[in-house]
Amino acid sequence: MAAGAAYCGHCGGDSPTSDAHHSCRQQLAMEPPRYCALCRRRMKVQVTPLGWTAECSRHPLTSFCTDNAPKSAP
Ligand SMILES: [Zn+2]
Numbered sequence: 237m238a239a240g241a242a243y244c245g246h247c248g249g250d251s252p253t254s255d256a257h258h259s260c261r262q263q264l265a266m267e268p269p270r271y272c273a274l275c276r277r278r279m280k281v282q283v284t285p286l287g288w289t290a291e292c293s294r295h296p297l298t299s300f301c302t303d304n305a306p307k308s309a310p
């Protein structure tokens with residue numbers, strides 16, 4: 237979970253760390269986020285054979301996921 241995230245990347249709701257978004261977090265582990273966690277804009281999602289990228293038009297925030305790469309959030 238990215239520090240400072242204000243919105244749920246799956247449904248766009250606030251308090252993304254609350255229990256209300258438990259199922260959202262499970263979805264986000266398997267599919268790209270739809271909304272920017274910082275501004276709630278819809279993100280441009282591109283699915284690739286290796287995974288996906290999700291990019292916000294207003295933030296240099298790009299999420300990237302592959303099946304093989306280990307998830308190592310700083
Ligand atoms: Zn949610």
Ligand SMILES: [Zn+2]
Nearest residue numbers: 272275292295
């Ligand atoms: Zn944004």
